[in-house]
Every structure is written in structure tokens, then in C-alpha cells.
Amino acid sequence: MLRTPLQARLCFTYRCNLRCPFCYERFARTSGSGKELPLSSWLSLLEELRSLGVFSVALIGGEPLCHPYMKPLLEDLTDGPMRFGLYTNGTLLDDTWVELLQATHRCSHVTISLDGFEDYHDGIRGSGMFRRTLAGIERLVSVGIPVKIAGVVSHDNYRTIPEFARFLETLPICEYKFSLRGDAAYGEDELCGELNLEEKVEVTVHGLRF
């Protein structure tokens, strides 16, 4: 029997360069409840996870690449026994970040948010973000870092998901997955709102017809 978890998920920041309408981190950012731990606490935690034999950590935000701790955390992980995955919106993945990730020799994959075609994605995440994200994917792939895509299925994009999935299959990524938008916290008439009951039945019973 395993005595320690294989993986730990470290949500070390609520900061983000984007303002997506369905972002659950918005509550923490705006309510002040999202206080962040100091860097020393994260480094101690990584040391403890290593001593426990944890194989890998997931670096999650918010947007991890927004945070000044990201570089020291990468330095700490470099050439160590643990591998890590990064969860990012992909818009900040310039050459410098990609080189830093590659230089760790411990990045198992990067999971990037992509919710649909350009108009839809940019409507949620901001003008030009779709192309910036695709450019980030290309940079990662060019240095051999595996890329996974994660998207959110909403009232406004669920019918386009099959076609979008076919588009994703033309990209040099290793995996894609979609999750249903899970709350109606910002009102049902807002862009990318939660699926209504009939739509959920259509998606879950009949599938997305890939």
C-alpha cells in the first residue's frame, strides 16, 4: 500500500493576468480571502514533499507565471527528484519562460486552457489571447515539453466542442479534455454561462458527438 500521495497540487497564487468570467479564483482576489503564503513556506513544503517521496507536483494558480515565486520554485525543482506539471492560460509563455521550464529537466507537461475557436476564446479571455496561447504551445513543443489542453464547456460553446476537438487533434499536443462549467455564480445570461438542465442531459446522455 502507498504511504504517501503520488502527486500534490500546489495552488500557490490567486494572481492572474486575465479576468475570465467563470474564474473561481475571482472570489479570493476580490474578497481578500486569498492571502498567499510566503515563499519560504512553499520551499519548506516542497522539501517535506520530497522527504515523503512524492513523485510530482502540479503548479496551479491563478496564473503561476504571474507570480514572482515562480522562478525560485523552478530553481528549487531543477534537477531534483520530483517532476512537475504546470497549469497555465498559456498567454505568458514567451521564450524566456519556456527556456526556464526546459532548463529544470523536470517539467513533465504543461496543461493550457483553451476553450474554443478564436472568437469565443478571445471573448472570454481577451483579444489576441487565442493566438498568444497557440504561440506558447508551439514554443513548448519546439523544446520537447508535452502539452495538454483543458477547456471549459459552457452554454455558449457546447455545440462547437466536437469541431473544436477536431481542430485540437491537428495540434502537436498529447491530450485534451473538457469539463463542464460548474457554477452559475455570475448569472446565467453572462457569456459562457453554465449549461441548463436540458443541455447537460444532451451532453451527458448523448455525448458531444465527436
Ligand code: SF4
Ligand atoms: S486564466 Fe484561469 S486563473 Fe486566470 S482569470 Fe482565467 S480562469 Fe481565472
